[in-house]
Amino acid sequence: MKEITVYVNGKPVQVPEGASAATAINKAGETSFRQSVKGDERAPLCGMGICFECRVEIDGEPHQLACKRTCCNGTEIKTL
Amino acid sequence: MKKVIVVGSGPAGMASAYCAAKAGAEVLVLDENSRPGGQVWKYGPDAAVPKQVKKWQHRFSQAGVACRFGCTVVDIVDKTLLISCENQPSELIVFDTLILACGARELFLPFPGWTLPNVMGVGGAIALLKAGWSFHNQRVVVTGSGPLLFTAAGELAKAGAKIVAIAEQAPMRSLIKFAVGTSLYQPGKLIEGANYGRHWLPAPYRMGTWISQAKGNQQLREVVFNNGTVTPCDVLACAYGLVANTELAVLAGCRQSHGRTDIDQFQRTSVDGILCAGEMTGIGGMDLSVTEGQIAGLAAVDDLEGAQALIRRRQWQMKFADLLTSCFSLREELKQLPQDDTIICRCEDVTYGQLKALYDQVSAKMYTRSGMGACQGRVCSPQMKYLFGWNANRVRPPLFPVRVGDLVGKDDA
Numbered sequence: 001m002k003e004i005t006v007y008v009n010g011k012p013v014q015v016p017e018g019a020s021a022a023t024a025i026n027k028a029g030e031t032s033f034r035q036s037v038k039g040d041e042r043a044p045l046c047g048m049g050i051c052f053e054c055r056v057e058i059d060g061e062p063h064q065l066a067c068k069r070t071c072c073n074g075t076e077i078k079t080l
Numbered sequence: 081m082k083k084v085i086v087v088g089s090g091p092a093g094m095a096s097a098y099c100a101a102k103a104g105a106e107v108l109v110l111d112e113n114s115r116p117g118g119q120v121w122k123y124g125p126d127a128a129v130p131k132q133v134k135k136w137q138h139r140f141s142q143a144g145v146a147c148r149f150g151c152t153v154v155d156i157v158d159k160t161l162l163i164s165c166e167n168q169p170s171e172l173i174v175f176d177t178l179i180l181a182c183g184a185r186e187l188f189l190p191f192p193g194w195t196l197p198n199v200m201g202v203g204g205a206i207a208l209l210k211a212g213w214s215f216h217n218q219r220v221v222v223t224g225s226g227p228l229l230f231t232a233a234g235e236l237a238k239a240g241a242k243i244v245a246i247a248e249q250a251p252m253r254s255l256i257k258f259a260v261g262t263s264l265y266q267p268g269k270l271i272e273g274a275n276y277g278r279h280w281l282p283a284p285y286r287m288g289t290w291i292s293q294a295k296g297n298q299q300l301r302e303v304v305f306n307n308g309t310v311t312p313c314d315v316l317a318c319a320y321g322l323v324a325n326t327e328l329a330v331l332a333g334c335r336q337s338h339g340r341t342d343i344d345q346f347q348r349t350s351v352d353g354i355l356c357a358g359e360m361t362g363i364g365g366m367d368l369s370v371t372e373g374q375i376a377g378l379a380a381v382d383d384l385e386g387a388q389a390l391i392r393r394r395q396w397q398m399k400f401a402d403l404l405t406s407c408f409s410l411r412e413e414l415k416q417l418p419q420d421d422t423i424i425c426r427c428e429d430v431t432y433g434q435l436k437a438l439y440d441q442v443s444a445k446m447y448t449r450s451g452m453g454a455c456q457g458r459v460c461s462p463q464m465k466y467l468f469g470w471n472a473n474r475v476r477p478p479l480f481p482v483r484v485g486d487l488v489g490k491d492d493a
Contacts, residue, residue, distance in 0.1 A: 018114075023212035031197045031299060038429040039297045041215060043197035045426070045459070047207030048119055049112060052186045052454035052481075053426060063454070063481070067211065069166070070114050 004073040021066035021077050022047075022054050033066060034080040056080060082104045084380050085161065086329065087173040088258055091366040092116020092358025092373035093181035094140045099377025100179070101143040102384075106388035109145055109175070112152040112164060116140060118183050118367050119203060124211050126296050131460040136370070147167055154486070155477035159353065164478075170486035177353050177380045180341070181373060184359035187462055189410075190424050190432065191417040193294030193303075197235045198315045200202035202232045209239055218314040221303050223247040223291045225408045226321045227258075227273065233283070234276025237318070243283040245311050250408050251322070258407040265400040266367065275440050278284040285311040291318055292417055306413065321408055323462045324360045339465075346379035347372055355380055364401030371397055415467055424467075425460040427453020432467075441470045454481055 002017045008028035015024045025033060032041035033054050035054055044054040044067050054066040057078040066077070082105045086097045089111040101107040115122065116137070120233045123129050129137070150166035161173045186201040193199065200208065202224055209215060220241045222233045225248060233243050238252045248255065262270050277285075286305075293304040294316055319426035329341040336342060340362045355416065357376040358369035371394045378387040420433030430450040441457075441464055444450040450464070451457030451473060464470045478487070 020211040022208065025179050026208075026213045026338065033197075036195070039177065040195060040427070040429070041197055042195065044200060044208060045204060046185060046201050047183065047204035047211070047213075050455060050458050051426065055454065061137065068113065 004071065004076040006071045006073070006077060009079060010078045015071055018070050021056065021058055021064070021069045021071055021075070024071055024075075024077060025056065025066055025079060030079055032079060081178045082381060083108070083174075084179065084377075085110065085173065085177070086179045086181060087111075087303075087450075088118060088181035088183055088189055088358070089113075089116040089147070090183045090358060090369065091121055092183070092369040093118065093377070095119070095147045095370045095373030096179045096181060096355075096377035096380070098136070098139045098143045099386075100380045101145045101377075103378065103381040103383055105147045105381045106207035107143070107175075108148045110151045110153060110161075111147070111149050112150050116147065116149075117206055117431045122207070124210050124212065127182070127210070129349065141467065144397045151326045151330055152323075152480050154482050156328060161423070162478075162486075164480070164482045164486045165408060170490065172490060175353075177355065177372075178332075179347075179376050179380055180332075180334075180349075180354065180356045180360060180412075181358045181369075181376075182325040182328055182360055184322040184324050185458060187321050187323045187464065187466075188253075188423050188459055189320050189414050190463060191291060191293060192419050192422050193296065194318070195423050195426055196294055196300045197298070198300040199294050200315070200317055202226075202228050202319040203318045203322075204319065205315070206232050206235055209235060214239075215315065217242065219312065220315045220317060221238070221245050221247070221291075221311055222317045223249075223289075224317075224321075225249045225302075225410065226319075226320045226404070227269070228319070228321075230276050232317055233280040238281075240449050241315070243280040245284055245286065245305075245319075246280065247289040247291065247305060248284045249288070249411055251288040254407040254409075256471055259401060261403040265396070265403065266346045275422060278476050290411075291316070292465055304415050314370070320410055320414070322359060324363065326360055327458075327475050327479050329354075329356060329360060331477060331479065339462075344401060345371055345391060346384060347376035348379060362398075362401060363404065364398060365404070368394065368397040368401055410466070418467070424463055425453065425457075427451040427455050427460075430460075435464065435468070439470075440452070441473045444470070445473060448473065456480070 041043045045051040059063040084105045289484040355376040357372035418432035428449040430448040
């Protein structure tokens with residue numbers, strides 16, 4: 001399978017083509033995706049676009065669901 | 081030509097789209113994911129796809145159905161849908177007949193520590209795994225309720241996870257009843273379950289056992305069961321069955337009862353021109369979903385004779401659905417798990433202590449913002465229903481958060 005390079009908080013990560021942004025974040029070793037309104041660390045709960053706990057910034061666009069968005073070569077992901 | 085729109089491309093959506101298209105309708109399928117299959121028929125590029133699924137994938141791809149992926153329906157007014165799409169402007173789509181096949185989500189119940197990273201759903205863990213999440217060498221506890229626990233433990237073990245424990249809240253007598261019933265209605269599922277067991281053994285399968293706490297400082301370290309057992313782990317997969325995704329049907333004005341969309345024998349809802357199939361009409365698994373999808377697809381093109389021929393099969397498959405409901409009913413003790421500082425609404429960080437002083441979901445919304453965050457109550461509303469007996473709030477558009485630009489200029493709908 002073809003591998004692509006994406007950037008998680010600036011760190012390059014190799015993932016299979018078509019992988020979700022959540023997979024890339026997991027592969028980069030990041031455990032927290034976003035901070036809750038009270039400042040707690042949060043990560044995916046539902047894995048299917050329902051819970052909104054995997055919200056991250058993708059290519060400069062905030063509030064993207066990492067579990068639903070697929071990566072392209074060069075995609076930049078920022079956890080919040 | 082009759083224009084049929086199908087929302088959702090899981091088993092029910094695929095089956096209905098295929099049947100309607102084969103009968104000559106112009107069919108458009110809308111799905112928020114990037115591929116067809118929904119959650120249960122989602123497979124990675126290297127996955128071994130079961131025969132039945134391959135058959136439907138083939139039928140679906142050959143049926144001449146138009147598909148729009150990465151598209152979410154955010155509003156419905158009469159015969160018009162507003163859809164929000166990835167990397168594209170939003171659009172209005174007009175239909176003659178609409179088939180809703182929006183599936184289900186998991187029921188999460190709150191307990192101290194359930195908001196920690198690496199505490200996830202049971203289907204959630206499978207979904208993340210299918211998308212490439214690594215569970216390799218991770219110590220995983222699988223708990224909650226329902227046959228999905230078996231599947232998840234098996235799939236995770238196959239992917240290299242170390243299953244340290246499986247805990248099912250239902251008592252042993254319910255599970256025996258379920259096994260006997262399954263061998264009668266869907267014997268194949270029993271064999272499937274046994275096959276999964278091969279992968280996660282020798283992990284203990286504890287019945288009548290549930291999680292009471294997850295511990296760790298910003299990271300999961302260990303879980304505590306109701307019997308006091310402490311089990312160190314890296315991942316906790318926990319969910320208590322499924323909740324139908326009825327929001328779009330509610331917004332369309334389709335009559336509901338007990339959290340399900342009401343249908344007649346031909347899957348028609350109370351709103352003219354809108355049909356519904358799959359988990360939205362009651363949780364019953366993928367075989368029932370396929371049959372319901374077929375009936376809906378045929379009924380959508382007025383082939384009532386063809387639809388009629390499938391009704392007996394649906395009745396038989398519904399027995400399995402009834403079995404699921406009766407065997408995995410949730411025990412009262414689970415209502416005692418949240419403490420005053422346990423978060424219920426994860427979007428707005430509203431605690432159990434804040435909510436228990438209130439009296440319904442409207443007051444919860446007004447005083448605490450519970451259910452007003454990004455997920456719009458999809459996670460906490462079923463919890464409030466379970467914990468306090470409060471019915472869900474009215475559904476309002478947009479059904480999912482959208483960019484302001486997606487709504488501008490769309491007021492003619």
